[in-house]
Amino acid sequence: MLDFLKSPIEVLQEFYILAGRALKNVVLQPHYVDDIALQMDNIGIGSLPIVIMIGFFTGFIITMQMSRALADYGATDQVGQIVAITLVRELGPVLTAVIVAGRNAAGIASELGSMKVTEQIDAMRALGTDPIQKLVTPRMLAMCAMLPCLTVIADFVGLIGGYVIAIPTLGISGTQYWTTAYQALEYNDLVQGLLKPLLFAFVISLVGCFYGLRTTGGTQGVGLATTRAVVVSMIWVFVVTSLVTRVFVNLH
């Protein structure tokens, strides 16, 4: 009767096994430091231009949208506060994760998927190398190191984007903008602003690797794995952010 649940439960079980082995490998030898550095470059430096651009325009747009609402209450001088809270708590981590999921979950799934269909993964196992140790763990660690950094950069560039439009259009001073922005942020905001990207990093890297390593059926299979990796990782980004926000709202 419940046969329809069998397949998704099996997938979830396999995902947990992969995640468990990837985490366990963090403390096991050998450590592929070169691969971690290569992935940090690919994820961190590679995603930097688009993260900066999206971050800037997000701050710019929030400021423009909120200025009208704030003007109704005569509180346009508080725009820095709105931009800071919105970016640091939610939009900075989520938008950065969505960009990285689109760019890197796809990249990871297609790279590992191509390796799978061309027997490179089997060759790696046959040559005595654990593909999870060599391919999954370095990507996971690199993502965990780089996504919080990218989020901090996106938050800061977003605040600059808000500043760039707020000064000429709202007639507030730079000091006013930065002071309200700074004072609005609490310890709680910074914790959730950094915790979220760390959790997103696990989700994005492991989902990308999971679908890549499950690829079957040649080039068509690689395309399918890539699409699934992006869709599933983005869904999980929103699920995770909802759960974390719920926890922090209660704490507050």
Added chain:
Amino acid sequence: MSEDNSAPAEAVLKFEDVSLHFDEITALDHLSFEMMPGATRVVLGAAGSGKTSMLKAAIGLVRPDSGHIFLLGEDITRMSEREMFVTRSKVGVLFQEGGLFDSLTVAENVAYPLEHRCTGKVNPTEVDKRVKEALRFVELEKTLDQFPSELSGGMRRRVGIARAVVTEPPLVLYDSPTAGLDPITANTIMALIAKERDVANTANLIVTYRYQDGQLMANFRYNPVKEHLEHFVPNGSNSGPSQTIFMVMKEGKVVFEGSQSELVASKDEYIRKFVPQQTHT
């Protein structure tokens, strides 16, 4: 490992009543055979007959549902993946498409088994020397810095052979080494495999659908003085190549096991499909 699980010391590979299923499909059906050091076994069969599954099971890439597989004297059936890495790294494998890492150069690909071996790394000078030797063996010493994507299909297969034999393994497994190659290149590949067998005295398990591959292994030997293959003359001046056993698989079962002459003499319709008609005359 318990004593009753250990295989006879002389077998490099032994299948004991091995069965393997993928959902409803039977890939291997109570398969049993064993290979001695230096022996050559040519496995023929149609697509889906279980040849590649058998080869993957031999090095633990897929786990059988029942039976035992002994690789280099060790029962790998119940080994963990981590334990298996050590045993696997002692065996050479050539995958159907070469299985080369496309992000690494030819030299890095061939050096990979030496640099990542579980039983201890080889020093860089020795790695460099052995990589060059292996590539010279397959006559590709000029491709060191090229990437696999820059090579032809036959050259990739030759690099795959170099990578498979660079650790001087006692057993090399070849998965359809000539699939998709033109007859001349296919002959070159098989000549290299025969040369490796005769120079290093390795055991070879060759999975193929081409009878000609087995025919070359059974009838030719490498002459190290003249540096080419020559026809093996039984009871002649040449010492004969190691015994070549032919095995034919159908739906996961062994339907034939024997010498070339027995294969040629077979009246079975399925088996005769793999032997060119002119051979019967």
